[in-house]
Amino acid sequence: MLTNPRADRVRAVRALSKRPVRERTGRFVVEGPQGVREAVRYAGASVRDVYATPEAAERYTADILAPAREAGLWIHEVAPEVLAAMSGTDAPQGVLAVVDVAGATLEEVITRCPRLLVLLTHVRDPGNAGTVIRAADAAGADAVLVSGASVDVHAPKVVRSTAGSLFHLPVVTGLEIRATLRHLSAHGIRTYAADGAGTTLLPDADLRSPHCWVMGNEAWGLTGDVLAACDDVVRVPIHGRAESLNLAMAATVCLYASAEARSGGPTYG
Amino acid sequence: MLTNPRADRVRAVRALSKRPVRERTGRFVVEGPQGVREAVRYAGASVRDVYATPEAAERYTADILAPAREAGLWIHEVAPEVLAAMSGTDAPQGVLAVVDVAGATLEEVITRCPRLLVLLTHVRDPGNAGTVIRAADAAGADAVLVSGASVDVHAPKVVRSTAGSLFHLPVVTGLEIRATLRHLSAHGIRTYAADGAGTTLLPDADLRSPHCWVMGNEAWGLTGDVLAACDDVVRVPIHGRAESLNLAMAATVCLYASAEARSGGPTYG
Numbered sequence: 001m002l003t004n005p006r007a008d009r010v011r012a013v014r015a016l017s018k019r020p021v022r023e024r025t026g027r028f029v030v031e032g033p034q035g036v037r038e039a040v041r042y043a044g045a046s047v048r049d050v051y052a053t054p055e056a057a058e059r060y061t062a063d064i065l066a067p068a069r070e071a072g073l074w075i076h077e078v079a080p081e082v083l084a085a086m087s088g089t090d091a092p093q094g095v096l097a098v099v100d101v102a103g104a105t106l107e108e109v110i111t112r113c114p115r116l117l118v119l120l121t122h123v124r125d126p127g128n129a130g131t132v133i134r135a136a137d138a139a140g141a142d143a144v145l146v147s148g149a150s151v152d153v154h155a156p157k158v159v160r161s162t163a164g165s166l167f168h169l170p171v172v173t174g175l176e177i178r179a180t181l182r183h184l185s186a187h188g189i190r191t192y193a194a195d196g197a198g199t200t201l202l203p204d205a206d207l208r209s210p211h212c213w214v215m216g217n218e219a220w221g222l223t224g225d226v227l228a229a230c231d232d233v234v235r236v237p238i239h240g241r242a243e244s245l246n247l248a249m250a251a252t253v254c255l256y257a258s259a260e261a262r263s264g265g266p267t268y269g
Numbered sequence: 270m271l272t273n274p275r276a277d278r279v280r281a282v283r284a285l286s287k288r289p290v291r292e293r294t295g296r297f298v299v300e301g302p303q304g305v306r307e308a309v310r311y312a313g314a315s316v317r318d319v320y321a322t323p324e325a326a327e328r329y330t331a332d333i334l335a336p337a338r339e340a341g342l343w344i345h346e347v348a349p350e351v352l353a354a355m356s357g358t359d360a361p362q363g364v365l366a367v368v369d370v371a372g373a374t375l376e377e378v379i380t381r382c383p384r385l386l387v388l389l390t391h392v393r394d395p396g397n398a399g400t401v402i403r404a405a406d407a408a409g410a411d412a413v414l415v416s417g418a419s420v421d422v423h424a425p426k427v428v429r430s431t432a433g434s435l436f437h438l439p440v441v442t443g444l445e446i447r448a449t450l451r452h453l454s455a456h457g458i459r460t461y462a463a464d465g466a467g468t469t470l471l472p473d474a475d476l477r478s479p480h481c482w483v484m485g486n487e488a489w490g491l492t493g494d495v496l497a498a499c500d501d502v503v504r505v506p507i508h509g510r511a512e513s514l515n516l517a518m519a520a521t522v523c524l525y526a527s528a529e530a531r532s533g534g535p536t537y538g
Contacts, residue, residue: 034512042510135518140508168510203529239409239528241311241437243303245521249404252518253525259508260472 001054002078005085013051013086013098019152026101028154029086030166032093037064038164039097044071046100053080056094064095088156101154104170106145106180110187114142116258117189117212118251121147121177121226125218129153130161131248132215137165139255140262144169145212147177181229184212191230193222194254196244198235202254205234207261213254218247270323271347274354282320282355282367288421295370297423298355299435301362306333307433308368313340315369320347320355325363333364357425370423373439375414375449379456383411385527386458386481387520390416390446390495394487398422399430400517401484406434408524409531413438414481416446450498453481460499462491463523465513467504471523474503476530482523487516 002009015021016029027048030039033056039047050068054077057065068075083092109117118136123129129151136144146153153159153171181191190211214230216222227233236245236253245253271278284290285298296317299308302325308316319337323346326334337344352361378386387405392398398420405413415422422428422440450460459480483499485491496502505514505522514522 038510131515131518134511135514137509138505138507138511138514138518163512163515165509165511236407236525237528237532238407239532240406240434241307242403242407242434243432245404245407246400246432248518249400249407249521252514252521256505256522256525259506263506263508 002076002082005081007082010082010085013096014088016098017088017156019155022101022152022154026103027098028101028159029156030097030099030159031087031089031156032160033060033064033095034164035159036095036097038167039099040064040068040071040073042167043099043102044073046102047073047097048100049073049098050075051078051083051086051096052076053078053083053094060095102170104143104172106172106175106183109143109145109170109172110183112142113210114189115210115262116141116255117143117145117184118255119145119147119175119177119180119191119212119214120150121214121222122217123150123215123247125247126151126155126157127161128218128247130158132251133162133171134165135248135252135255137168139259141169141255144171145175145180146171146173147180148174149177177226178229181214181226185231190232193227193230193233194236194250195221195227195233196235198233200232200234202234202236202257205232205257207258211258213251213258215247215251271345271351274350276351279351279354282365283357285367286357286425288424291370291421291423295372296367297370297428298425299366299368299428300356300358300425301429302329302333302364303433304428304435305364305366307436308366309333309337309340309342311436312368312371313342315371316342316366317369318342318367319344320352320365321345322347322349322352322363329364371439373412373441375441375444375452378412378414378439378441379452381411382479383458384479384531385410385524386412386414386453387524388414388416388444388446388449388460388481388483389419390483390491391486392419392484392516394516395420395424395426396430397487397516399427401520402431402440403434404517404521404524406437408528410438410524413440414444414449415440415442416449417443418446446495447498450483450495454500459501462496462499462502463505463519464490464496464502465504467502469501469503471503471505471526474501474526476527480527482520482527484516484520
């Protein structure tokens with residue numbers, strides 16, 4: 001059992017909370033049982049090490065430790081103070097994994113004929129980015145695309161707020177926004193900017209064709225040239241006196257409207 | 270101009286960050302231009318004092334100070350350090366108001382024949398509570414009902430995350446959950462528990478009749494007796510591998526499905 005919170009290995013894990021270290025090593029940290037369980041289950045080949053306190057190792061035997069052992073992963077028992085030293089949070093809940101960045105590409109995503117995508121550009125709040133990834137997963141989207149000007153989706157706060165969804169669908173990062181929009185269009189995927197200034201109301205948008213929602217910055221939205229480059233600018237209707245929805249709420253409503261159209265199922269009302 | 274951050278009046282405003290003080294005085298604090306503007310616009314009779322730094326007073330003359338003056342409200346110029354001392358946040362953005370709790374009652378809400386309501390019980394996270402109030406407003410709900418076991422909706426973090434919506438629709442607090450469910454049923458308002466274990470899928474729920482969404486705790490949801498007391502238990506479909514949506518996302522999706530059904534408008538797709 002690893003008991004020294006000042007060991008080199010502990011420092012190396014802790015250093016992954018810094019973006020330059022993640023970029024240099026191509027690794028990131030997943031904290032807590034939900035995230036680690038989903039990583040082991042859906043991205044086992046990318047999991048380098050699982051660290052668990054003795055208590056957590058016992059509690060999560062069935063859904064984390066046993067599957068991890070079966071997959072031949074490295075599992076290390078660590079003292080609670082070692083786990084705390086590895087983690088950026090006060091309560092890492094006894095288990096943590098170091099995972100290789102998957103590095104999906106736009107080409108790979110497009111090859112699979114996606115029908116529903118979401119593209120984040122200049123999204124800066126970790127909680128928002130994570131929530132959108134979770135919403136995309138729940139709505140059955142085929143992938144999440146992220147421009148280079150957005151928050152790092154492998155930052156601890158983003159990883160946490162995806163609640164495991166980061167391992168459920170491809171997340172392509174570092175994209176250049178305009179090239180990506182052109183690329184999507186060239187492959188028959190319609191691009192819809194979600195923006196309060198849109199003239200098309202969400203219920204009137206064509207959501208049966210393959211399409212990609214484009215979501216901008218929390219405060220200032222999308223730039224004029226991005227709006228112009230999209231096939232349509234769509235707004236979520238506001239029925240009361242609220243000025244707007246926040247980014248995560250708007251993305252969730254748009255993605256669920258797409259999911260409903262895609263399932264072709266019963267319509268609301 | 271008020272320049273002493275240690276003045277009694279400053280301490281009295283700061284003390285409103287504590288729930289017992291809010292309950293004793295029946296007042297709460299709204300920080301930042303968006304919240305103060307909406308309070309002045311939609312709840313002017315409840316606004317006791319507006320505090321603004323000279324810079325903010327100039328910047329927000331048209332949309333806050335002039336309307337406040339016209340409504341005969343008390344406006345006080347304060348030094349930036351006084352505003353900082355009044356506020357719980359690092360950046361109160363130059364303007365703050367002390368407002369009387371409106372104190373809407375369930376009877377008043379029911380008298381107006383509401384068609385869409387949301388009831389929060391045991392919701393503990395301020396950001397979630399505020400976001401649900403904002404979503405309810407955006408979806409055109411008639412009121413938000415809050416059980417006594419939930420976070421105080423007049424806490425600074427809740428007020429902030431409503432983005433002004435707290436002043437746009439009645440928010441009834443301190444309700445007893447089971448008595449409220451019975452009361453709604455007696456007035457022909459169907460009660461729908463939003464829960465991942467529901468057997469009715471959202472697109473199949475009857476959203477044309479007057480109804481109330483019932484949302485439970487972030488971690489453990491609704492208790493068995495509340496689920497049993499509701500007319501139906503409805504779940505948002507999960508199309509991908511995500512386990513669930515978080516509370517605010519689920520509430521937003523449910524409320525928007527209701528709004529669509531209510532507007533009877535074009536269907537998704």
